[in-house]
């Protein structure tokens with residue numbers, strides 16, 4: 001029912017996926033009503049870039065946000081972790097043009113937030129309750145959202161590869177720790193020929209088997225193998241959660257996706273953002289996270 005932030009600031013360092021250089025990331029507690037805001041500390045005049053659908057400037061391979069000439073890339077896994085843990089307000093300082101890729105999943109960011117602790121704030125939360133179905137189709141790709149009491153996701157992918165093929169998750173409910181248990185550890189993936197093309201173009205310099213599942217013609221090249229047999233579709237759902245986080249409030253609806261990706265997710269997020277004012281309402285007890293507030297609430301928050 002109440003908004004949440006982190007109990008104290010927390011930092012980590014990782015590699016930027018595109019640059020291949022180290023990037024420092026710090027999460028700070030933020031006042032109720034702030035939302036998630038990004039701030040680059042490596043540029044002269046810091047510009048605040050809000051995590052909002054109107055800030056999206058690119059959706060190719062990863063989601064990039066920008067405002068007034070400043071951009072922050074690869075935001076979706078951090079945003080997914082914040083959404084999955086029910087964090088409404090946080091200021092993200094990043095010393096570079098992109099959020100570090102870490103292990104290619106959201107788990108390191110979940111760990112970071114858990115380290116800081118979660119603090120419940122004295123301000124009511126609003127939720128976006130889907131009132132009527134919306135659907136977007138693009139060839140064989142489809143995204144649909146229908147009314148539901150919580151955020152539920154049904155997602156199917158279909159890749160002509162012996163390790164993937166058709167994988168689907170049905171009706172996964174994003175409540176009470178299910179993000180951490182079912183999605184957070186799923187890593188990003190790519191096909192060897194695509195990864196090689198990116199490297200030849202001077203892109204994805206930080207990409208490696210440390211942070212990407214790489215598939216060659218016959219199988220998974222990573223020596224440790226997969227974390228789940230259906231890690232691919234789980235990662236797609238993780239990406240969707242990160243994209244929905246740009247609405248700035250929890251969503252109550254059942255999202256059904258066939259062969260999605262950031263671009264398709266963002267088209268739905270844009271449609272929902274246009275209805276956000278009409279469809280938002282105060283959260284009630286049933287919307288709150290039962291698993292929760294933990295130790296952080298006992299500490300003194302700085303915001």
Ligand SMILES: [Zn+2]
Nearest residue numbers: 076077188239
């Ligand atoms: Zn991803």
